[in-house]
Amino acid sequence: MHPPSSAERAFRRRFLLLTGVWAVLVTAALAVPPLVLRDRLxxxxxxxxGLSGRPDRAYPYPVLFVFPLVWAVVSGGILAAAARGRAPLxxxxxxxxTAGLAWNAAWLLGTEVLVIGANLGRAAWTDAAxxxxxxxxxxxxxxAVGGLGWLAGWPGPDVRPAAAPPPPAMALAPxxxxxxVSTVSARWLLALSLVLFAAALSLALAALLGRPGPLWGPAALLAIVAVAGLTLSSVAVRVTRDGLTIAFGPLRWPVRRVPLHRIERxxxxxxxxAEVGGWGYRGLPGSAxxxxxxxxxxxxxxxxGGELAISVDDAATGAALLNAYVSAARPSGG
Structure with missing residues (x-):
């Protein structure tokens, strides 16, 4: 990758300055109201x-300063990531x-406003609105604010690393x-999915035992999320003379096959x-x-013309073998 140009360095400085100012302003907006309104809380x-809309739990007044503290930790982590390397470029x-800074600020400010507004002028916490x-x-x-933050970060340079040349086709003997074959797994996602499964089973059992409350709906939702998590917790990728095969989850199902005639290279x-929008299956069919x-x-x-990327180990070997099979399958033979 080429060294940053003077314009890119200037953009990076402006970006860090503006996000730093945003972090300071939000910190002040979160810290000042509890101080100014102390005598009215x-x-x-x-x-x-609770679900009824009535307050059912209270904490000492200093708990309100958790909001600026959480913001300081979150924004500090985001700004540290922004200051490291070429992330702003x-x-x-x-x-x-920018979306993270915007959404977290809006969520914390909104929550604080709701909490203070409900308690303001009340003699006791039980009287909260x-x-x-x-x-x-x-x-x-x-x-919505997070979406605006996403849009705010869109203008500016997009400095991409130099693309690696496609690996040469592997030489195949007659x-x-x-x-x-290569596999990759996300153990944290597997563990989370198992926890969600356990929670779904617990709710289903409670429903079967006649416990009060709507339990079947949450149990079904948790089970669906757990199945989706398990499906995307691991991937096995195989390259053969027939093309590319992608098997999902511990059971290696479902399976997606891409035949050679559909692959250009x-x-x-x-x-x-962060570049693709998070973990799991990102994007749309044809560009995912x-x-x-x-x-x-x-x-x-x-x-x-579309593309599919899969995070797997030893990808260069798989690409070279796939290119060899694609080349051999072409009518020209090369």
């Missing part, structure tokens, strides 16, 4: 509302940084039909979850990434 203050990394639709509205506003690329860990990816280009 009960102690303890209501901090949790890569668009996909930059938009995730009810809260129902306000939470939904706050979450919607936070999501009648030789080697097979390449293969190569490797370094990608991170299966991301279970950042780093080396096997990338194929379809004959129709």
């Amino acid at each position: 009960p102690d303890p203050v209501a901090m949790h509302w 890569r668009r996909f990394r930059r938009v995730w940084l 009810p809260m129902t639709w306000q939470v939904v509205a706050m979450l919607a506003v936070s999501a 009648r030789e039909r080697p097979v390449w 293969a190569w490797t690329d370094e990608r991170s979850p 990434t299966i991301m279970l860990r950042g780093g080396e990816c096997l990338v194929i280009r379809y004959t129709t």
Whole structure:
């Protein structure tokens, strides 16, 4: 990758300055109201509302300073990531940084406003105003602000690393039909999925035993999320004379097959979850990434122009073998 130009260095300085100013302003916005309104708030203050909308849990007044503390930790981590290397110069990394700063600020500010507003002028925390639709509205506003943060990070340079040249096709002896296999797994996602499964089973059992409350709906939702997590917790990739095969999950099902005639070429690329929008299956059919860990990816280009990237180890060998089979399958024989 070429050294940053003077314009790129100037953009990086402006980006870090503006995000730093944003972090300071939000910190002040979170820290000042609890101080200014101290005499108009009960102690303890209501901090949790039940499904009925009434307050059901309170904490001592200093708990309100958790909001600026959380923001300091979150924004500090985001700014540290922004200050490291060339993150502000890569668009996909930059938009995730700005979206994270925007969404977290909106969520923390919105939550603090709701909590202080419900407690303001009340003699005791039990008198706090009810809260129902306000939470939904706050979450919607936070999501919208996060989207604006994403858009705010879009303008500017997009300095990409120099693309690695496609690996040469592997030399195959006559009648030789080697097979390449690589697997990758996300243990944290597997563990989380198992926890969700356990929670779903617990709720289902409670429903069967006649416990009160709507339990079947949450149990079904948790089970669906757990199945999706298990499916994307591991991937096995195979290259054979028939093309590319991708098997998902511990049971190696479902299976996706890409025949040779649909593949134009293969190569490797370094990608991170921030660049593709997170972990799991990202994107749309025809232009997607299966991301279970950042780093080396096997990338194929379809004959129709789309791309598929899969984060697997030893991707260069798989790409070279796939290129060999693609080359041998062409009518010209090369």
